[in-house]
Amino acid sequence: MAILVTGGAGYIGSHTCVELLERGEEVVVLDNFSNSKPEVIENIMKITGKQFKVYNGDILNKEDVLKVFSENDINEVIHFAGLKAVGESMENPLKYYQNNVVGSLILVEVMQQHGCNKIVFSSSATVYGAPEKVPVSEEFPLDPENVYGRTKYMVERILEDLAMADKNFSVALLRYFNPVGAHKSGLIGEDPEGTPNNLMPYIVGVASEKFECLRVFGDDYETRDGTGVRDYLHVVDLADAHLKALDKIRGENGTKIYNLGTGKSVSVLELIKAFEKSNNIKINYVVTSRRPGDIAECWASPKKAKEELGWSADKTVDEMCRDSWNYAKRKIGDK
Ligand code: NAD
């Protein structure tokens, strides 16, 4: 019996594979490597000392998905495969609806054909849009404001409907806040192509002198220092939540929804300071105008995940900063 990890070579998928393998689970990865590199797979094997099957294939290609299910005894799926750039999703909506929504439909169709009825899905806090208040809990209204977020919202509803219609189905919808950090080995981490959109990879880019200066997008928000406030969580804590969610849906059918964050709020300036202090590196920054579409503050109520999964994200912001930089330094050393 194996767990299919779609997008298992990606940032969050690779860390989750490590945790699964270290717990003794059997893992099969399906990834088209559109946003990851095959060397990640070697590094997962290096960290864990374990081998597993990897399919270079696309969830949009039903034949690829069928092949995985016919050659393995898959009884659970953790579904990470997806595109995640908000800006690109607004410029090219069909690409996002196709990959994220149609791809997920194909995946669950094949699951159904093979009697596989347990899925953990990577959703996002972006499904809440601009929340009316913070911390954000799971029953807050959903109002995604960008195409990427709408693809997450749609897949959530598709899976929920499926679990309503088929009482044997169990679904966990995990709404991630802001994952950062990397595995302590420095062998896997976040490695965006080109100019990063997100704050931590950009800070790392400045630290490694790839970029001269970080632009802080606005210091006139109604927050404690005027800059945007988010809920950053360590990717290894996030990976661990997937194991807890699996345990949950192994025991109960229906749909379960969890916000995954620390419940702690951190501003842009606070994250810069924490990075500087924990790594002893100066980060040059300049304050510019707000980034269109950004919200002032967003952090999770992690209460439900704590109560129902027994999960909490406990790694500190300093660990997140140290581990992000440790991974980047190793990459620089390799070049
Ligand atoms: P990532 O891009 O690093 O990983 C996604 C993986 O899926 C990549 O390896 C990519 O090659 C693969 N993939 C994409 N489309 C595919 C397809 N059609 N067929 C097969 N493989 C495909 O992203 P990540 O940060 O690891 O995110 C994983 C999931 O979590 C995504 O669904 C993302 O939307 C969601 N998520 C991420 C964040 C975040 O900040 N990183 C926040 C919320 C939600």
Ligand code: UFG
């Ligand atoms: N920021 C900067 N400069 C940068 C990048 C970001 O000041 O170069 C600021 C933003 O304005 C924001 C904060 O840093 O205040 C965090 O920005 P990120 O882009 O890192 O994260 P967001 O919360 O804006 O967005 C992330 C993902 C989205 C996802 C959303 C909710 O990028 O895909 O979380 O889950 F939809």
